[in-house]
Amino acid sequence: MSDTRKITVATCSLAGCFGCHMSFLDIDERIVALVDKVSFGRTPLTDIHTLHACDIGLVEGGLCNDENVHVVRHFRQQCKILVAVGACAINGGVPAMRNRYGLAECLEESYLYGVGVADPQIPSDPELPLLLNQVHPIQDAVKVDYFLTGCPPPAEAFLELLTAVLENRAPQMSYALRHFD
Amino acid sequence: MSTTNLETAVGNQPLKRVVIDPVTRVEGHGKVTLLLDEDNRVQQARLHIVEFRGFEKFIQGRPYWEVPIVVQRLCGICPVSHQLAAGKAIDQIVGAQLSPAATKLRRLLHWGQVLQSHALHFFHLASPDLLFGFDSEVQKRNIFGVIAEHPTVALEGVQIRRYGQEIIKAISGKKIHGVVVMPGGMNKAMKPEEVKTLAAGIGEIVGFCVKAVALAKRLYQEHRNRHEAFGRIESPFLGLIGPDGELELYDGGIRVKEADGSRFVDQYPCNDYMHLVREQVKNWSYMKFPYLIDKGPEYGWYRVGPLARLNNCDRITTPLAEAERVGFLAAHQGLPQGALAYHWARMIEALHCAEAIREMLGDPDLMSDDLVRIGERHFEGIGVIEAPRGTLFHHYEVNDEGLVTRANLIVSTTSNNQAMNESIRRVAIDRLNGANLTPELLNEIEVAIRAYDPCLSCATHAVGRMPLVVELEAADGTRVGAISRDEAGTIAIG
Numbered sequence: 001m002s003d004t005r006k007i008t009v010a011t012c013s014l015a016g017c018f019g020c021h022m023s024f025l026d027i028d029e030r031i032v033a034l035v036d037k038v039s040f041g042r043t044p045l046t047d048i049h050t051l052h053a054c055d056i057g058l059v060e061g062g063l064c065n066d067e068n069v070h071v072v073r074h075f076r077q078q079c080k081i082l083v084a085v086g087a088c089a090i091n092g093g094v095p096a097m098r099n100r101y102g103l104a105e106c107l108e109e110s111y112l113y114g115v116g117v118a119d120p121q122i123p124s125d126p127e128l129p130l131l132l133n134q135v136h137p138i139q140d141a142v143k144v145d146y147f148l149t150g151c152p153p154p155a156e157a158f159l160e161l162l163t164a165v166l167e168n169r170a171p172q173m174s175y176a177l178r179h180f181d
Numbered sequence: 182m183s184t185t186n187l188e189t190a191v192g193n194q195p196l197k198r199v200v201i202d203p204v205t206r207v208e209g210h211g212k213v214t215l216l217l218d219e220d221n222r223v224q225q226a227r228l229h230i231v232e233f234r235g236f237e238k239f240i241q242g243r244p245y246w247e248v249p250i251v252v253q254r255l256c257g258i259c260p261v262s263h264q265l266a267a268g269k270a271i272d273q274i275v276g277a278q279l280s281p282a283a284t285k286l287r288r289l290l291h292w293g294q295v296l297q298s299h300a301l302h303f304f305h306l307a308s309p310d311l312l313f314g315f316d317s318e319v320q321k322r323n324i325f326g327v328i329a330e331h332p333t334v335a336l337e338g339v340q341i342r343r344y345g346q347e348i349i350k351a352i353s354g355k356k357i358h359g360v361v362v363m364p365g366g367m368n369k370a371m372k373p374e375e376v377k378t379l380a381a382g383i384g385e386i387v388g389f390c391v392k393a394v395a396l397a398k399r400l401y402q403e404h405r406n407r408h409e410a411f412g413r414i415e416s417p418f419l420g421l422i423g424p425d426g427e428l429e430l431y432d433g434g435i436r437v438k439e440a441d442g443s444r445f446v447d448q449y450p451c452n453d454y455m456h457l458v459r460e461q462v463k464n465w466s467y468m469k470f471p472y473l474i475d476k477g478p479e480y481g482w483y484r485v486g487p488l489a490r491l492n493n494c495d496r497i498t499t500p501l502a503e504a505e506r507v508g509f510l511a512a513h514q515g516l517p518q519g520a521l522a523y524h525w526a527r528m529i530e531a532l533h534c535a536e537a538i539r540e541m542l543g544d545p546d547l548m549s550d551d552l553v554r555i556g557e558r559h560f561e562g563i564g565v566i567e568a569p570r571g572t573l574f575h576h577y578e579v580n581d582e583g584l585v586t587r588a589n590l591i592v593s594t595t596s597n598n599q600a601m602n603e604s605i606r607r608v609a610i611d612r613l614n615g616a617n618l619t620p621e622l623l624n625e626i627e628v629a630i631r632a633y634d635p636c637l638s639c640a641t642h643a644v645g646r647m648p649l650v651v652e653l654e655a656a657d658g659t660r661v662g663a664i665s666r667d668e669a670g671t672i673a674i675g
């Protein structure tokens with residue numbers, strides 16, 4: 001963007017539920033003031049698909065397939081500050097509950113033995129990315145600069161983080177902004 | 182040409198492969214592949230859901246009371262619907278008949294959920310296509326562009342969503358992934374000051390919803406021919422229905438209407454759903470393909486969601502939404518079938534939710550502490566609810582210790598799986614065949630998906646995304662070209 005005062009933000013949702021993105025949108029009408037100072041590149045909220053160099057990358061969700069690993073590495077290359085957003089990115093979250101079972105067992109339950117399954121088979125078309133045996137937090141693949149805790153982190157935590165970067169200072173997360181649910 | 186013929190290409194002519202990955206402004210990881218012959222005629226079109234989470238397995242061994250809180254993490258857009266569907270299933274396990282207060286709190290919570298999700302779907306995700314045009318400039322075709330050029334529309338959308346989220350927060354403690362549904366009821370009532378604050382704000386929200394319906398209607402009617410034909414397919418419609426045939430989002434029996442409006446089943450008991458629908462697995466998608474058993478997989482697929490609900494119901498219980506429903510049906514011959522009719526129907530439902538919330542906020546039961554009832558213990562529970570994007574089934578079996586032994590989830594998006602595939606094939610036939618494939622044309626495929634669902638994550642039971650590069654490959658895998666689009670919106674072909 002030509003406006004040099006703006007910081008650029010990219011976001012992605014890996015093995016997460018999109019709740020972290022929704023929580024960011026819970027800044028509600030404060031988004032109007034925010035877009036004066038922040039421009040959004042690649043994010044599921046825009047049709048900009050190519051990730052270019054940006055100031056902050058917000059990553060929701062952990063790693064559950066090879067494509068997630070590819071995306072998070074690309075984010076690491078392109079983003080000055082990489083933020084793990086929410087429980088899934090930080091420690092795998094609810095999707096990582098599958099780690100106590102083997103991947104094969106999970107697939108079999110859904111596609112072979114489940115209630116009312118017709119044509120039982122495990123999807124294996126080459127168009128489908130390879131699943132990882134275990135769901136991983138993103139720091140298993142890349143260095144993370146900042147962690148926004150919570151499931152999801154509250155809207156105010158996103159605002160504080162972006163404001164701190166705009167003001168070139170460390171974020172001050174008050175007790176109320178640090179969730180561990 | 183029939184759309185279903187495009188599911189799998191026949192013959193062994195060399196085909197070019199075109200990929201749209203990711204599908205944007207759609208939550209969850211969808212990817213579309215097209216196979217084209219040498220004249221660029223589409224021979225195959227598929228929406229693949231490429232991620233898998235395995236909820237049905239890993240919930241096993243967990244105690245049943247944990248389930249509503251865990252499974253809502255399927256979806257950050259409609260967590261409340263998952264919490265409630267699981268809650269209804271768990272109520273059956275503890276044999277509970279809910280108290281009036283708990284039922285009312287749950288209904289109010291769910292109206293808040295549907296209201297906020299519909300606002301998000303329409304304003305944040307779909308309106309850029311409708312306001313700017315499917316082929317408008319990529320830089321502005323998003324909610325930030327809407328804020329810049331149509332600030333009133335954007336802000337009213339944001340406020341409708343915020344209000345729905347406030348309801349959810351007041352009842353469940355958090356806007357996303359709150360904790361309130363428990364076996365046999367709810368864990369807290371509302372405080373008088375919460376009810377008062379929300380009641381003070383609802384008048385304005387009803388007004389915004391009236392305007393939202395008018396906007397959705399105007400955008401549809403202005404481009405009537407195009408919008409009605411766009412991604413148009415015909416199918417039966419499935420959804421919950423109230424005892425008198427009224428629109429019902431929280432409870433009820435199942436009604437299925439044929440495409441011609443005749444009834445296939447009515448007041449079908451939710452607990453027998455496994456005798457009504459079955460799910461087919463296809464090798465090329467992690468999302469299954471549900472169908473009506475009696476009609477078979479080929480002809481038995483159906484649609485759910487706002488359009489299905491409006492087509493199914495005989496009336497809406499709130500007056501403003503009912504008047505809009507009548508107008509919506511009168512504007513069509515026969516049942517509305519086009520994919521974009523979903524948006525108009527969605528805003529009518531948003532208005533209904535706002536009106537229903539206004540009415541409910543006057544009920545003193547919301548502050549009652551008669552919140553939990555328990556009865557005779559069972560070992561199986563089935564909860565069905567109308568989530569924002571359609572009928573949602575949760576089914577659990579538990580053992581003596583109260584640990585889950587089996588789970589089956591059919592989420593709304595899954596029920597629309599075949600329909601989304603058929604609609605993109607319709608677009609492929611009508612718009613892409615033989616054409617020079619530009620990113621603008623390919624966006625039309627995504628417009629069709631967004632009509633049904635911004636929320637593929639529920640279905641995959643996960644999410645992820647990559648930059649858009651449309652690769653053209655010969656059938657033997659050699660790359661013959663690519664279309665890419667960078668952040669500045671510049672399109673490169675070659």
Ligand code: SF4
Pocket residue numbers: 015016017018019020060061085086087088089093094150151152153254257357358
């Ligand atoms: S941390 Fe919670 S809200 Fe965020 S993606 Fe994971 S489950 Fe969803």
